[in-house]
Amino acid sequence: MSRAGDDILDLGPRRHPRRMSMTPMIDVVFLLLIFFMLASRFGMDAVLPVAGGAEGAASDWQGAPRLVDVTPDTVRVNGTDTAETALAAAVADLLPEPDAAVILRPRDQADLQRLVAVMDLLRDGGLTNLILIE
Amino acid sequence: MRIDMPPRKPRGESIIPMINVVFLLLIFFLLTAQIAPSTPFPLTPPDSRSDIPAQARDVLYVSAKGELAWNEARGEAVWPEIAARDSDTAVEIRADASASAAAVAAHLKQLRTITDAGAQLVVSGG
Numbered sequence: 001m002s003r004a005g006d007d008i009l010d011l012g013p014r015r016h017p018r019r020m021s022m023t024p025m026i027d028v029v030f031l032l033l034i035f036f037m038l039a040s041r042f043g044m045d046a047v048l049p050v051a052g053g054a055e056g057a058a059s060d061w062q063g064a065p066r067l068v069d070v071t072p073d074t075v076r077v078n079g080t081d082t083a084e085t086a087l088a089a090a091v092a093d094l095l096p097e098p099d100a101a102v103i104l105r106p107r108d109q110a111d112l113q114r115l116v117a118v119m120d121l122l123r124d125g126g127l128t129n130l131i132l133i134e
Numbered sequence: 135m136r137i138d139m140p141p142r143k144p145r146g147e148s149i150i151p152m153i154n155v156v157f158l159l160l161i162f163f164l165l166t167a168q169i170a171p172s173t174p175f176p177l178t179p180p181d182s183r184s185d186i187p188a189q190a191r192d193v194l195y196v197s198a199k200g201e202l203a204w205n206e207a208r209g210e211a212v213w214p215e216i217a218a219r220d221s222d223t224a225v226e227i228r229a230d231a232s233a234s235a236a237a238v239a240a241h242l243k244q245l246r247t248i249t250d251a252g253a254q255l256v257v258s259g260g
Binding site: 022026029030032033036037039040045046047048049050051070105106107109110111112113114115116117119120123124132133134 | 149153156157159160163164166167168179180181182183184185186187188189224226229230231232233234235236238239240242243246252253254255256257258259
């Protein structure tokens with residue numbers, strides 16, 4: 001029910017006393033928000049298990065050599081250029097047993113991202129026992 | 135005949151919905167955030183499809199230029215520090231994506247000579 005028009009001078013009931021100002025609280029909340037946006041790290045980090053080449057590793061080596069050379073543009077399996085799509089299958093053919101070790105050797109200033117990409121390819125093919133040598 | 139006046143428009147936009155959204159964002163960040171431990175130098179781990187979660191316990195940092203850092207130690211001084219640690223959990227190597235892979239391999243080899251704990255390469259998982 002509108003009372004408009006009844007009495008132009010009637011301004012209605014007195015307003016409630018002003019509520020507490022919210023502005024300082026909003027300032028604080030914004031500060032917290034910006035702090036957490038800047039200070040947090042998104043996306044859980046993951047790890048790749050990797051073994052370092054060492055003296056003892058050769059003693060329990062079994063089967064054919066499996067040396068994967070990683071260069072910035074190509075991948076060589078035992079010195080033979082191999083397409084990345086065929087890499088996991090080519091290496092798997094050399095394994096005496098499914099979880100046997102594979103040696104990775106970065107070459108020609110290949111960076112870590114490149115190495116990790118090749119490790120992903122091998123891991124996708126079920127080869128998880130990777131040894132990294134220089 | 136009396137005609138009801140249209141209800142008055144509220145003055146300006148109400149601030150309450152904005153505060154609600156800001157609080158939602160704040161709670162979202164509070165719950166999802168993991169405060170990043172400060173790294174000794176800016177570095178971006180390589181991308182990978184690995185889904186093995188990182189533990190972030192003992193971290194050896196390797197920058198894009200090959201600098202090393204372990205807690206307070208820098209450069210070659212990290213190796214005695216790592217050898218002296220009293221935990222046998224795997225060492226996490228947090229190296230920049232553009233670091234030389236051969237250098238990381240060399241660090242792994244060095245690590246292998248001073249600890250049997252093993253090593254893991256930190257990547258940003260997918």
